[in-house]
Amino acid sequence: MNRRQLWISLLLLWSLAPMLWQLISSFTTTAALVDGGVPFLQRWTLIHYRQLLSSDPPFWRFLLNSTVLASASTVLTIALAIPAAYGLVRLPQRWLRVSRALIAGAALFPYVLLFLALLELARSLNLGNSLLALAIPYSALSLPLALLLLTAAFEGLPKDLDDAAKLEGMSLVQRLRWVLIPLIAPATASTAILVFLFAWNEYPIALTWLSRSEQLTLPVAMARIAGSSVYSVPYGAYAAATVLGALPLLLLVLLFQRQIVSGLTNGAVKG
């Protein structure tokens, strides 16, 4: 094995080992988890998965909640960001630069700080525990990144195309629908997947906004499972939850990895 292959192996080991460990643990009996001396053949069980799937609310419920929330956030973000990005590109240079700086600043903002005010809003408007309502602040948090990526995409289009479309008799809406939006499709896909991942991963705001068990998103549910008992940590169940919860995300990332990479790449180069 040459030197590069060694590095690659180390890299893969570093990246994947913790997850593989979770996978192995999820099939390990509770007894074997704390006792390395248990004979190999007696270490394995499906009990953790059974516990998880028969729990109340059932585990797949959390996956569903996260999916609903993430989908709603993504749709709302894209719907707001595309027209806004187009508008930004049409602004005079000075305004565009200022806006870009402000948006970049918002992208850097540590959003965890917003939890208190958003909690108050949720309570006073009686929107706590509504997944769809939570999508609204999520969109706001995703908009900076979406705007940066989509403005860069619109800027990348030759200006003549918009002009030619105007002379063909197309109104603004028609131009967006037939020419501009189709042409930025790759950037839109990248943005969508990044927003989707963010919504799935978000924790502090979901933690304070949602309280009912049936409404919890995956990260919140996981944290609850981790802290559910003061005396013993249900580690096996937690490992099983990790495996089940991670699967959809891992599949998503592997499927869309090209879009994710190009989204982050373009963001970095143009930002």
Place this chain on the structure above:
Amino acid sequence: MTWLLLTPALLLMALIFGWPMLRYAWLSFHANSVLTGLVPVANGGANWMRLLADDRFWQDVLQTSRFALVSVTAELFLALLIALLLDQRWRGRGAVRALTLLPWALPTTMMALGWRWIFNTPYGPLEAVAGFVGLGPLNLMASPQWTWLATVVADVWKTTPFITLILLAGLQTIPADLYAAFRLEGGRSIQALRDITLPLLLPYILLSLLFRLAQAFGVFDLIQVLTGGGPAGSTESLALYAYFNAMRFLDFGYSATVMLGGFLLLSLSILLGALALRLSGALRPLQP
């Protein structure tokens, strides 16, 4: 007409980013806790005076800064190595790149308990490896001195892929011809790294630095689940402290003060850092 396109998005952002800060500013000058029956009562600058004298707050500032600096430095270093590796052309590169991206995709809370178990003494695999190598019981999760390192490891594991992608993007903007010309001038690979790669990568490094420092400042998910702030508050972050004040102690006024105070400190450090960079001339290659 253009403004119509922009308004919904800008309005939403202004609302969600702007309103909380205004609200916190107002709250920080009011007492709003169990003691006041959860009704805000103006108390002048009492919260702020309390903040200035609050040892726990300043301890958290130090801890959070320590966490952020060490974590981000380690990530940058590691990400650079990985990016250099991924920038070269070899078979299976795309697949490896995708696989290294996976840690970043998973929610922090999901892997946090896993890390707790990995570091667990005496049952975790880290302990097993340490025992194998001959090191004594590490007890990493129960040491006020060293547990924070465990949080750094977990954080580095999750966020390095993100920085790797940014640096990789930067590496790919460097024309291959530059290296060829450098070789013809008699330079060697290590020198190329120093003279060509790093200077041209500087904007991307700074971008990652800025982004990650701001994020690390707000670290919450990891700390809450991995250590809960302990042992003895040695890993507690500012965000966690603010959270405790609001949700556990039900002192909303002070929680707002903690957050606002922390945010001001962060902004100040970023501004000072940017100023220092400007003055030192390190930013000159970035000027248009």
Place this chain on the structure above:
Amino acid sequence: MSLTLQSVGRRYGDTWILQNLDLEVGSGECLALLGPSGCGKSTALRLIAGLDTPDEGSIRINGEVMNGVPPDRRRVAMVFQSYALFPHLCIRENLNLGLRIRGVSPDDQRRRVASILEVMQLGSLAERRPSELSGGQRQRVALARALLRDPLVYLLDEPMSNLDAQLREELRPELKRLVLQGPQPVVYVTHDQQEAMALADRIAVLRNGRIEQIGTPRELYERPATLFVAQFIGRPQMNLLHRETGLIVGIRPEHLRLDREGLPCRLIGREWLGAGQQLLLECSAGTLRMLCDGTVEPGDDLRVSWNSSDEHRFLDGSGTRMA
């Protein structure tokens, strides 16, 4: 059909890109806007199309004032220098899109697109994307799209500048036949004076946002109003001789001839081009360019002369023509 620009002006910051522009293009007429880069000719085109708004003056198409009318409602067709074909659509869809948006019935859409594809000989390329076509083919598609627009005015923004010389020569007569023969006014922007002379009924020479002269190609060639026009029109460039102070005399290279009793010259350069040749001569009056037949062999004793009636006289300083 007509196009009128009255005192049109366009400013950018403190600089005026166009000033006091007065133009009239009549039915079936082709007016060329000729000038060096930065003279404002493309800006003028964009103003007519509605892609930009004038700071002063008015634009009228068929008598109707166009100020304030957005480009999508002006019924103007433009062929862009970059062709501006929609990259995500095949050629057929590129041509179809405008028709569909404008509410033409599907049957009509099909019929008209098929007809234009045949006229422009693009039938075999209909399903291809613009990126798969050559420059010349793309230009024909851009032209086809403009024809389909059935506009009130045709605007052509250096449509051939991206093509090599040979293609340009092949496409010029085709362009003339398809666009210039119709009843619509055509405004043709170019920096190539040869193209302007070949295609336009009248030429407006622009410089720094103002019109130096408008006239037929012949007028511009035979009686240039300023030094600038005199040097811009006609290749090779007109020779300039400084006579008494305040007077500049111009004589075109093609008007010089070998004359045993003429001005003695020394040959310092020669470009033989086949049918003709360009000689660079040094004489007491300065350096002269001469255009003559390719069969001529310049000997050792070179003398040239010209008819004084072929001379153009200009005032030194202002560059204006003296009667």
